Amino acid sequence: MxxxxxxxxxxxxxxxxxxxxxxxxxxxxxxxxxxxxxxxxxxxxxxxxxxxxxxxxxxxxxxxxxxxxxxxxxxxxxxxxxxxxxxxxxxxxxxxxxxxxxxxxxxxxxxxxxxxxxxxxxxxxxxxxxxxxxxxxxxxxxxxxxxxxxxxxxxxxxxxxxxxxxxxxxxxxxxxxxxxxxxxxxxxxxxxxxxxxxxxxxxxxxxxxxxxxxxxxxxxxxxxxxxxxxxxxxxxEYIKDEEGLVASSATLNNTVIIPPVYIGENAVLNNSVVGPHVSIGNNTQVDGSVLSNSIVQENSKIKSALIANSMVGNHVVYEKTPADLSLGDYNTLRD
Known part of the structure; x- marks a missing residue:
């Protein structure tokens, strides 16, 4: 085949x-x-x-x-x-x-x-x-x-x-x-x-x-x-019962996870609420934020944000409070 x-x-x-x-x-x-x-x-x-x-x-x-x-x-x-x-x-x-x-x-x-x-x-x-x-x-x-x-x-x-x-x-x-x-x-x-x-x-x-x-x-x-x-x-939802959706190398500090979510290798989540239906890529850091129904790709930094129904690219730095977001790679956006 x-x-x-x-x-x-x-x-x-x-x-x-x-x-x-x-x-x-x-x-x-x-x-x-x-x-x-x-x-x-x-x-x-x-x-x-x-x-x-x-x-x-x-x-x-x-x-x-x-x-x-x-x-x-x-x-x-x-x-x-x-x-x-x-x-x-x-x-x-x-x-x-x-x-x-x-x-x-x-x-x-x-x-x-x-x-x-x-x-x-x-x-x-x-x-x-x-x-x-x-x-x-x-x-x-x-x-x-x-x-x-x-x-x-x-x-x-x-x-x-x-x-x-x-x-x-x-x-x-x-x-x-x-x-x-x-x-x-x-x-x-x-x-x-x-x-x-x-x-x-x-x-x-x-x-x-x-x-x-x-x-x-x-x-x-x-x-x-x-x-x-x-x-x-x-x-x-299809894969929510699979093993490894939250990488063993991910760090979760004082963070609430509402499944199903995917969290990639070496991601760091501090003082946040993540889920449901969130995918976070490798090496991304989330601080003091609430994320739901969104995709955040690799090597990005999210701080003090309320994000829903959103896509965030790679190498993004984001500090803001939107409800609906579409940010491509290598963007920096702060209040």
């Missing part, structure tokens, strides 16, 4: 947090979004992962090294592939064409999920879907009476279906997918100005491929600050 992770986008909706780090490396309950995604897919597949192929922009050697380690954490080889310009989902996947062979899962790195099924690798293709109230911003699928997918529609402005494609796909034959993606580029077949994966899926279906929906119990978006804070909350 191979996993292909397109993640070359700039993450503009997550600024300022994506000015210094790609969005998929923003932590959720102590681990980068993309690591959570890869680990969850590996659990659903329940078979060895041979390769994780990351499709990125030019993020630098440090980011690439972190991605390789994420692949190694699930026992796989990590490979790096570049998308030089944003030409659509089909083009992005084809940038990792050397990984398009055998059983393949394609997973876009701005979404997480909770699923209660095991992937059927004998199926020709599985498309993860979730019912949504407003399907217009999404690609959607229509089903027949057998529960098979009969149509793929990209961002329908009139109602077609409320089963949204969440951005995770399984293909039994990676080479076949590669050929269909290449066909779109060779013949300049675009939808809304871009090469779309849904066009390739439609072509494959018209040639007899049978796709089935992969039901999930919860779809978690990481597209903006509020959505990411909510995803952190939900993930902490």
């Amino acid at each position: 191979r996993i292909i992770v397109p993640m070359a986008g700039m993450g503009k909706r997550m600024r300022p947090h994506t000015l210094t780090v790609p969005k998929p490396l923003i932590p959720i309950a102590g681990k980068p979004i993309v690591q959570r995604l890869v680990e969850d897919i590996a659990k659903v597949c329940q078979e060895p992962i041979e390769e994780v192929a990351f499709i990125i922009g030019h993020f630098g050697a440090e980011v690439e090294a972190r991605l390789i380690k994420i692949a190694e954490s699930v026992g796989a080889k990590g490979t790096i592939h570049y998308q030089e310009e944003p030409l659509g989902t089909a083009h992005a996947i084809l940038c990792a064409q050397s990984a398009l062979k055998g059983n393949v899962v394609v997973a876009f790195a701005d979404t997480l999920f909770k699923a209660d099924f095991t992937l059927d690798t004998s199926a020709e293709g599985t498309i993860w879907v979730q019912k949504v109230e407003d399907p217009r911003p999404f690609g959607v699928v229509k089903l027949n009476e057998k529960g098979q997918i009969t149509e793929f529609v990209e961002k329908p402005q009139e109602f077609v279906s409320d089963l949204a494609i969440i951005g995770i796909y399984y293909f039994k034959d990676g080479e076949y997918l590669r050929n269909e993606l290449q066909y779109l580029l060779d013949n300049d077949i675009k939808d809304k100005g871009e090469y779309q994966l849904t066009n390739a899926l439609e072509n494959m279906k018209s040639k007899g491929s049978v796709f089935i929906p992969g039901p999930i119990s919860e779809w978690l978006d990481c597209g903006n600050k509020d959505a990411t804070v909510y995803t952190n909350q939900r993930y902490l």
